[in-house]
Amino acid sequence: MATRAYELMIIVDQDVDDAANTAVLTRVQEQVSADGGTVPKVDKWGRRRFAYPINHKNEGVYTVLEIVTDAPNLDEVDRFLRLADDVVRHKLIRLPDDEAARRGLLAGAGEGKD
Numbered sequence: 001m002a003t004r005a006y007e008l009m010i011i012v013d014q015d016v017d018d019a020a021n022t023a024v025l026t027r028v029q030e031q032v033s034a035d036g037g038t039v040p041k042v043d044k045w046g047r048r049r050f051a052y053p054i055n056h057k058n059e060g061v062y063t064v065l066e067i068v069t070d071a072p073n074l075d076e077v078d079r080f081l082r083l084a085d086d087v088v089r090h091k092l093i094r095l096p097d098d099e100a101a102r103r104g105l106l107a108g109a110g111e112g113k114d
Contacts, residue, residue, distance in 0.1 A: 005100030006067040006074065010081065011060040011089045014047060020086050021061055028065065031077050037069025040105060060088050066095075068105050 008028070012021045029039045045062035054060070067074070074092060081090040100106040 003070050005095040005105040007093050008065045009091045010063050013086050014059040016086045032067055035071040039065050041066040
C-alpha cells in the first residue's frame, strides 16, 4: 500500500475551552497513530470569523493537521469528527503527491524531477 499525505482542517466551536479543543486533536492523532500513520505538523490558526453564521455562531477555532499514513482511508477519523459535538466543521483532503513531496511529507516522491 502506498503512503499518502492528507490535510485535515478542523473547526471547533468558539465556546469550547482549550482543554476540549486539545482533547479533539489528541483523539484524532491517536486514531491516526493506531492505523500506523503520523501527524508531522499541527498548525493552530486560532479563533477566526466565519464567512456566514453556522449554528448561530460567528467564530470558531481553526486547526490544520498534516497526516501521513498507509491506511487506505481515514473513515474512523471522519466518523469521530462527524459525531463530535464540539466540532463545527471538518474537511479532509488527500494532497497530490507533488505537493506532499514539496512539503517534505513523502520521502522519495517526486525525486529525480528537475
